[in-house]
Amino acid sequence: MFIHKLPLSSYRLNALFTTLIGWLTFSGHSLASEVEHHHFYSSTLGYDYPYSVYLPDNYDAQATAAYPVVYMLHGSFGTDRDWVARGNLQQVADRLIRAGHIPRAVFIMPGSRSWWVDGHNEPARSAFFNDLMPHIEATYRVGQERRLRGIAGLSAGGYGALNFALERPELFAAVAALSPASYVPLPPRNSSAWRHPAFRNDQGQFDQTLWETLNYTAHLEEYRLKVTPRGIEDEGDLSPVPLYISAGRSDVYDAEFHARLLRQAMERIQPNDVRLDLYPGGHTWQVWRASLPAALNFLFQYVGQTDSVAVEDEQARAAPPAEESTESIEEVSG
Structure with a gap:
């Protein structure tokens, strides 16, 4: 085990958050958190599972109360170090915690050779649920209940985070x-x-059937049945998993178009629990760094909240939405 501390670099926050936490942006302020890189043997994979972990300032492994935890998934052909090395996760989390906008939390950044699916090359989905999460919960003082867990990802990691939340909504407070x-x-x-x-199958061809079977559209109906009340006797105790989406307007993969389709599909199930932010830029770290503060602020409206806050949220969802709040897209410049 070793600890790797990253130096503070200059970070230009999106204009939406400049007025909110800009006064905290001091070029000479050192990072108080720690980032560590580890691995453990995964019986599902048959080899070592790498991950990076962000521990907040004065992390206490013996703390009485568990820390909220957010799992951060990397993109296609990425690594567990991307969120820190390229996404400024450590700097952004430190500033938001220092400002009191999010609680002191643990961030887990796993590595995968797959798109977070049980694909042709490795059972990444099964390894995440069966090996990684139990290992993290046994190793760190993090929450082991839904209200203390969140999940996020970019690009292929966003694909994986969304699928995980839809498939296992009982595990995550927000995505x-x-x-x-x-x-x-x-x-x-x-x-x-x-x-x-x-x-890619054994013949080296793209497996269209596998894609269609694993994409979020295949999970929507089962997810809807889990989180939608269907009468007093049949009503379950699962609330929807609030969803934050961002995309660049000039994304070469038409991410804005597909993000709008996703928003429409999810709003049919949970109309008050979806937010879409659009940024200038493409499928790049510039967009992901710009949207990270908004994503974390969104997640921690739900992750780490007390039961009383959750009840208030449920009551707010049940109330008719204000007319001026029906627009779910927020334009963001920067």
Whole structure:
């Protein structure tokens, strides 16, 4: 085990958040958190599972109360170090925690050779649920209940985070998908999905059936039945998983178009629990860095909240929405 501390770099927040936390942007302020890189043997994979972990300032492994935890998934052909090395996760989390906008939390950034699916190259989905999550909960003082867990991802990681939340809504309080590669009905021809080993069969061809079976559209109906009340006797205790989506307006994979399709599909199930932010830019780290503060602020409206806050949220969802709040797209410049 070793600890790797990243130096503070200059970070230009999106204009929406400049007025909110801009006064905290001090070039000489050192990072108080720690980022560590680890691995453990995964019996599902048959080899070591890498992950990076962000621990907040003064993290206490013996703390009475568990820390909220958010799992952050990387993109296609990425690594567990991307969110810190390229996404400024450590700096952004430190600033939001210092400002009191999000609680002191643990961020887990796993690595995968797949698109977070049980694909042709590795059972990444099964390894995440069966090996990674139990390992993290046994190793760190993090919550083991839904209200203390969130999940997020970018591009292929957004595809995976969305699928995980829809498939297992009992596990996550909220989900954020940044430029999610959740393409319908198929990925655009320039997408890496066509050449990724997760979706290439033994003949080296793209497995269209596998894509359609694993994409979010295949999970929608079962998810709807889990989170939609259907009468007093049949009403379940699962509330919807609030969803944050972002996309760049000039994304070469038409992420804005597919994000709008996703928003429409999810709003049919949970009209008050979907937010879409659109940014200038493409399928790049510039867009993902710009949208990360908004994504984390959204997630922690739900992750780590007390039961009383959750009840208030449920009551707010049940109330008729204000007329001026019906527009779910927020234009963001920067």
